[in-house]
Amino acid sequence: MKCPLCESLNDKVIESRQNISGTSIRRRRECSACGYRFTSYEKVEEVPLMVVKKDETRQPFDLKKLERGIQRAIEKRPVSQVSVDRMLHDIEDKANLKGKSSHEVSSIDLGEMVMTRLFELDKVSYVRFASVYRHFENVEEFVKIIDTFS
Numbered sequence: 001m002k003c004p005l006c007e008s009l010n011d012k013v014i015e016s017r018q019n020i021s022g023t024s025i026r027r028r029r030e031c032s033a034c035g036y037r038f039t040s041y042e043k044v045e046e047v048p049l050m051v052v053k054k055d056e057t058r059q060p061f062d063l064k065k066l067e068r069g070i071q072r073a074i075e076k077r078p079v080s081q082v083s084v085d086r087m088l089h090d091i092e093d094k095a096n097l098k099g100k101s102s103h104e105v106s107s108i109d110l111g112e113m114v115m116t117r118l119f120e121l122d123k124v125s126y127v128r129f130a131s132v133y134r135h136f137e138n139v140e141e142f143v144k145i146i147d148t149f150s
């Protein structure tokens, strides 16, 4: 790191200390050229994943909202909370992977992820979802439904 005094690029870290919450590290550095001591901070770069809705508006990805939508489909079905949690985490992982570079995922993609997992988990829940889908005339209508819980 460039020395603020002599602009030399050679320095050594004398001390590293993490803050209590573990979100940043403070480093005391000493310039190898002039001996000047300075401090640098290291932080995790967090860019929230955004959901792009059909109308092109964006909302932060919200796992709770997604869960509410799924809970509606599995109501009174023998689907354990553990399975739902696993499914949610799986979808979250997939969504993060899909939005790795753009930090965005479409509500259409999210809807497809839910459908795929519901199909594996419980056919009745899947059919509930699918019947909602068929009730509407086209994919766009279905996407509107997904938009309500994504």
Ligand SMILES: [Zn+2]
Pocket: 003, 004, 005, 006, 007, 008, 031, 032, 033, 034, 035, 036
């Ligand atoms: Zn220096």
